[in-house]
Amino acid sequence: MISKAKAKGLSASELLAETRADALKQRGKENASSKSSPPNDVDHVVAEIYAAYERSLRKSNSLDFDDLLLFGVKLLSQHTLSVSWCRHVLVDEFQDTNAIQYELMKIIGRNADDCVTVVGDPDQSIYGWRSAEVANLAKMQKDFPATVNIILGENYRSTAGILKASLAIVSQDKARLPKSLHTSHPSGNVPSLLSFSSERDEAAFISVEIKRLVAHMGGVLNWGDFAILLRFNALSRTIESALQKEGIPNRILGGHKFFERLEIKDLLAYLQLVDNPQFVPAFARAINVPSRGIGEKTVAEIFVRADKTKSTPLEVIEKICDGRMPDIKPPVKRKVASFVAAIRSLRKLASEGSSPVDILRQLLTLIAYEDHLKQSQSDWESRWENVQELITFASEAVYDSPDDGEPFKTAERPEDEGSTPLRMFLQASMLSSEGDQQAESDNKDKVTIATCHAAKGLEWPVVLIPSVEQGTFPFYRCDDVEEERRLLYVACTRAQALLYLTSASKRLISGETKNTTLSTFVSTVTTEDPSLFDHKAPDLLPSDRAVVSRVLGRLEPQHNEVIRRVAEL
Numbered sequence: 001m002i003s004k005a006k007a008k009g010l011s012a013s014e015l016l017a018e019t020r021a022d023a024l025k026q027r028g029k030e031n032a033s034s035k036s037s038p039p040n041d042v043d044h045v046v047a048e049i050y051a052a053y054e055r056s057l058r059k060s061n062s063l064d065f066d067d068l069l070l071f072g073v074k075l076l077s078q079h080t081l082s083v084s085w086c087r088h089v090l091v092d093e094f095q096d097t098n099a100i101q102y103e104l105m106k107i108i109g110r111n112a113d114d115c116v117t118v119v120g121d122p123d124q125s126i127y128g129w130r131s132a133e134v135a136n137l138a139k140m141q142k143d144f145p146a147t148v149n150i151i152l153g154e155n156y157r158s159t160a161g162i163l164k165a166s167l168a169i170v171s172q173d174k175a176r177l178p179k180s181l182h183t184s185h186p187s188g189n190v191p192s193l194l195s196f197s198s199e200r201d202e203a204a205f206i207s208v209e210i211k212r213l214v215a216h217m218g219g220v221l222n223w224g225d226f227a228i229l230l231r232f233n234a235l236s237r238t239i240e241s242a243l244q245k246e247g248i249p250n251r252i253l254g255g256h257k258f259f260e261r262l263e264i265k266d267l268l269a270y271l272q273l274v275d276n277p278q279f280v281p282a283f284a285r286a287i288n289v290p291s292r293g294i295g296e297k298t299v300a301e302i303f304v305r306a307d308k309t310k311s312t313p314l315e316v317i318e319k320i321c322d323g324r325m326p327d328i329k330p331p332v333k334r335k336v337a338s339f340v341a342a343i344r345s346l347r348k349l350a351s352e353g354s355s356p357v358d359i360l361r362q363l364l365t366l367i368a369y370e371d372h373l374k375q376s377q378s379d380w381e382s383r384w385e386n387v388q389e390l391i392t393f394a395s396e397a398v399y400d401s402p403d404d405g406e407p408f409k410t411a412e413r414p415e416d417e418g419s420t421p422l423r424m425f426l427q428a429s430m431l432s433s434e435g436d437q438q439a440e441s442d443n444k445d446k447v448t449i450a451t452c453h454a455a456k457g458l459e460w461p462v463v464l465i466p467s468v469e470q471g472t473f474p475f476y477r478c479d480d481v482e483e484e485r486r487l488l489y490v491a492c493t494r495a496q497a498l499l500y501l502t503s504a505s506k507r508l509i510s511g512e513t514k515n516t517t518l519s520t521f522v523s524t525v526t527t528e529d530p531s532l533f534d535h536k537a538p539d540l541l542p543s544d545r546a547v548v549s550r551v552l553g554r555l556e557p558q559h560n561e562v563i564r565r566v567a568e569l
C-alpha cells in the first residue's frame with residue numbers, strides 16, 4: 001500500500017491527509033444514511049506506518065525502489081539544468097508506466113517536447129498490480145498536444161494463424177480500444193489447443209513434442225527456440241521434471257529452478273535432517289528457519305562441541321535441550337527447544353512410516369512456515385504455491401522413481417532396505433534437482449521456461465502455454481480478469497511460427513486431484529470460431545517446414561537431414 005501511494009507520488013503526510021479527508025467524507029455519509037460502519041482504520045494505520053518507515057529510511061541514509069523515482073522527480077524538477085542537455089526521450093512499454101514514472105518522463109522531456117516518443121500497446125498492459133496506469137496513454141496526448149499518433153498495424157513476428165487466434169482472445173474485452181493487426185507472413189499452422197487427462201501427461205507431451213519438432217525440422221529448430229510460458233512459478237516443477245526425463249536442457253528465465261528455490265531448500269533441509277541427523281549442511285540451513293535468534297557465534301560453538309565430542313550438531317543441541325550440557329546458558333536452551341521438538345516429532349512420524357505428505361504438512365505446522373514466509377518474503381504467495389507444489393510432488397514421489405518410472409518398492413529393491421517413504425521422497429527430490437549445472441552463459445541452447453510476465457517483449461519460434469484452465473487463466477487470486485486475458489494475449493503473441501495451448505482435465509494441487517476446465521478466454525472464442533485452433537499437433541509436412549523456415553528467415557532443412565533425425569528419434 002505504501003508502494004502504491006509512492007507510485008502516485010503521494011508522500012506520507014499527503015496520504016494521511018487523503019485518508020483523513022476520506023474518513024470525514026465517510027462519516028458524513030454515515031450520518032446522512034444513519035447506518036454506522038467503522039471508519040477505514042487500515043488506511044489510517046498504513047499512513048502512519050508509511051511516515052515511520054520514511055523516518056527509518058532517512059535515518060539509515062537509504063532510498064527504496066519507489067524513492068529512486070520520487071526523488072528523481074524531485075531532484076530533476078528542482079535542478080532543471082541537469083536535464084537541459086536532453087533532446088530526445090524514448091519510452092518503451094509505455095502502457096505499464098505508473099504516475100510517478102510519467103512525471104519523470106515529463107520532466108526529462110521538458111526541453112525535448114517535440115521529441116518525446118513513447119511506444120505502447122494497451123492490449124499488453126499487464127502490470128496493474130505494480131500500479132501501472134493505462135491512463136498515461138491518454139494523458140500523454142493531453143500534456144503534449146502536438147503528439148502524433150502512429151498506429152503500428154503490421155506485425156512482423158507471428159504467422160497469420162497465431163495472430164488471428166491471439167486477437168480473437170484479446171478482443172473479447174469489450175472495453176478494449178478497437179485495434180486490428182495484420183501480418184504479411186503466411187497463415188502457417190493453426191495453433192494447437194490440446195487437452196490431457198493429467199498435468200503429468202501434459203508435461204510429458206510438451207517434452208516429447210519438443211523433441212519431435214527438433215527432429216522433424218531437420219536442424220532448423222534448436223532447444224533455444226522453444227519457450228514454455230507459465231502463469232505462475234509453481235507450474236514449473238512438473239514441466240522441469242518431464243524435460244529432465246527426456247534429457248532436454250532447460251533454464252528458468254530470471255528465476256530459480258524448482259528445487260533451487262529458497263522455500264523448497266528450507267523444507268528439504270528439515271526433512272534431510274530428520275532422515276540423516278549427521279547431515280551438517282541441512283542442520284546449518286534449518287536451525288534458523290524461521291529465525292530463532294541463534295547467532296553465528298552460537299552455531300559455531302555448537303559445531304566445535306560436536307567436533308570435540310565426535311557427535312553431530314543435532315546431537316549437541318538435543319543434549320543442550322535435555323539439560324545434559326549444564327554449562328550452556330538458559331537462553332540458548334530456550335532458543336533451540338522448539339527446533340529439537342520439531343525434529344523429534346518429525347523423526348517419530350518418519351520412523352512410523354508416515355507418508356511424506358503428512359510429514360511435510362506436520363513440518364509446516366510445527367515451524368509455522370507460512371507465517372515465516374509472510375513475514376520474510378514479499379512474494380510469499382508465489383513461494384507458498386511452490387510449497388503446495390512440493391506437497392504434490394511428495395504425493396507422487398513415493399510411487400515413482402524419476403529415473404526409470406518403476407515403482408520404488410522396498411521389498412523389490414534390496415538396496416533400499418530400511419528405507420522409509422520419507423527417504424524415497426528425498427531420493428526422488430535429489431534426482432529431480434541434480435544435473436544441469438552449466439553456467440548461465442550457456443543458456444542459448446536450452447528450452448526456456450518463463451512466467452508470462454517475464455516473457456514480455458521477447459519472442460521464440462515455438463511457444464507452449466500449459467495449464468490454460470480456469471483458475472490459471474484467469475489466475476485464481478487475480479483482481480482484474482481483463483488483465484489476465486491480456487496476459488494470455490502477451491504469451492500467445494511471443495510465438496513466431498508455432499503456438500500450443502494445453503490444458504489438463506485433472507490437476508494435482510497441494511497433493512489433491514482437482515477437476516479443471518478449459519479457460520473461458522479460449523473456450524468462448526473456439527465456440528464462436530472453431531477454426532482458430534486445431535485439436536492436434538501439427539503434421540510438419542514439407543510445406544509446414546517451408547513456412548516455419550520462411551517466417552524465421554532460416555534456410556529450409558535438407559530432406560536427408562530430416563529423414564536422418566526422424567529415424568534417430
Ligand SMILES: Nc1ncnc2c1ncn2[C@@H]1O[C@H](COP(=O)(O)OP(=O)(O)OP(=O)(O)O)[C@@H](O)[C@H]1O
Binds near residue numbers: 121459493
Ligand atoms: N520493419 C520490419 N521488417 C521486418 N521485421 C521486423 C520489422 N520490424 C520488426 N521486425 C521483427 O518483428 C519482430 C517483433 O519486433 P519487435 O520486438 O520490435 O516488436 P514489438 O512491437 O516490440 O513487439 P511486442 O511489443 O509484442 O513485444 C522482431 O523479430 C523484429 O525483428
